[in-house]
Amino acid sequence: MSIDVQKFNDDVWDFICSKVKDAAVFIDEHAAECLHWNGGGMKLINAGASSVREFSQSEIGPHNQDIAVFLTCSPIVGDLYKLMESVIRASNFMSCLAVTGAGKKVHSLAKSLLTESTLNDSSDDPFVVLEAEMKSWMQEKVADSSKMVDAKVVSMPIFAVNFGGEKNHILLTPPFAHIFPAIIPSTQRLQKQAMSYHGKKAYNVNQSQTTSGETKLSKKIQLSMAHMADSLHRLLYKMGGRVEVYAMGHLSSLVAGEVSKRRAESWSNLVSQSGEVGLDASLILVDRTLDLATPCSHGSFALLDRIMATMAHLSGHTTDVAVDMTPLCYPKRPSCKVVGFPPGSLAHNPVIGEKTGAQGELLDLLAGGRRQKEVILGLHRQIMSAAISLRVRSSAPKAERITPKHGLCVSQALSHPTSQMFDYMSGAEKVLLQSLSLEEGKATAASEKSKEILSQVLL
Structure with missing residues (x-):
């Protein structure tokens, strides 16, 4: 029996989605990255959120917005505490919900480590204290003192990304990268x-x-x-x-x-x-x-290794890459000049009503240590299956039929200039290992051969 990480994540985000109706949602970088792999920002919009904003100093609630939801992976202390105070004081909220990935014990520890607070876990509930402070910030903007404001702080384990689909074999934790x-x-x-x-x-x-x-x-x-x-x-x-x-x-x-x-x-x-x-x-x-041996190797046993090493990461992300979607957005205008490029990513964009586990089969192909040819054939089968299910006809030859995003990602990674250097370094590693395994009587020759290879690598 294995841990169903996707079910674990679905429960977390289903709870959050049940609280965002008609609310302005403020989300920090790590929580946004977790959401990216669990439905994306549209998951909150489809759940009824009026807007999704970055949890930052430059964002405040709309003038007529009276409900706010704050999503963060971190304990709400220090700079994050001051930031939430600033946003609430500058807005006209009557009801605020703060969802944090840190529990009460972590908040109490954060208070003692990062602030001069005398909060004691045994006598004071950190969430109750924070709720009272949030109410006081909101009450300052209410002209009629008889109107009641409401604040709630809850802890949900926002930290996990299920990168392996239904197999649950890869668990990533962006907040702790x-x-x-x-x-x-x-x-x-x-x-x-x-x-x-x-x-x-x-x-x-x-x-x-x-x-x-x-x-x-x-x-x-x-x-x-x-x-x-x-x-x-x-x-x-x-x-x-x-x-x-x-x-x-x-x-x-x-x-x-x-x-x-x-x-x-x-x-x-x-x-x-x-x-x-x-x-x-x-x-x-x-x-x-x-465990530095594998990261120091250039073997790229899984195609995902090559993708992560060559492709640029999405801004603010540690677990996804930016795929150049220009060939799809401008398929008949190859000579047009595009400023930047429309970014795609490895994350699957789920259909409304579907769970996000559908991305797992494609990621398994990339992360499973399979040969490049096998991965490309697998991607071909995926796009053909999707085309049949959507009743889409393709005029392209069979050899050219690959998945749009993942196919572009694979082709861009393999054709990247850095990818050729990986092949060269991988070959050098193999030769070095072979030279080190020579017989005792040939140790001098092996040493000279190793020096020669290392000199080529340094060039």
Whole structure:
């Protein structure tokens, strides 16, 4: 049994869509990227939102708009808190809903780390405090003091992108893309702590280590780690059952310790609510610095590797690329000058009433490590199937029939100048490996051959 990540995401966005009717929606960059893979901005418009705006200093609500919904992956503290205050004070809202991807514990930790607040988890509810402040900001613009304003803060796990369709085999987390173990002297003590579990390739952290230990990590990184642990816990809680947590690397051990602690706290509640819970699973976290071999290789075992390495990313995105759609928008005017280009992307544009899992089959082709010829034939089958279902006739030869967006993406990635360099580097890697595997008696010759190849690469 696997975690149905798409169902998990659908539940989150269905809840949000049920709250946006007739509202001005303000959404931050990370939440917008998650929405991009779960229906896009039109999902909110189709749900009744009057407008969808960037959650930024330059945006305020329309003069006659009295309902607002704020969507963010982050805890509403610090600069984000000031930004929401600025937007509400400059607008005429009577009702505000703030949906955050961070839970109450993360908010309390953020308050203690990033502000001088004395908020205490045991005595003050951070959401209740924020709701009272939001009401006070709205009340300032209400001439009639007898009119009631309303504010609500809720937490929903907005953090996951299901990149693998129904197979659920690739889970991306845009809000945590910046987290990377720091390779600096200040982490040496943590590395020694991790190495204290000598003799084990991975160690079980179910004995409660936490991210709040005496670390020398920055406050923002500590908060991000706690936020990630909270998000993973909520995903695992939705899955149900007992989960064993393991980690490799000092940073992963801290995150895993926090996940394990939260799982232990919720286990008794889960059993009391569900009775017997038979599902067991393991969560293994590995520091990215311990898996540098694959990112440093130019083999591109999956075509998606080549696409991500050669194509420009969509502005503000970490998980999607910009596809030049000019050939489709101007098919009969190849000589016309176009300023910029109409951008496409890998994300599927769902039909109203359909779930977003339809994009998974196409992404599986790109991410599945298949040969280029097999991927192109698969794309051909997809467009022919879609053409038949839509009763579309194509006058193009069969060899030229490929999917518009994904076909353009594949062709642009393979024809990109950088792609040729990848082929060259991949060949150089193979020759280097072969030279290093020569017999003992030919070690000198192998060394000379390696130097020759490396000199060519450096040129």
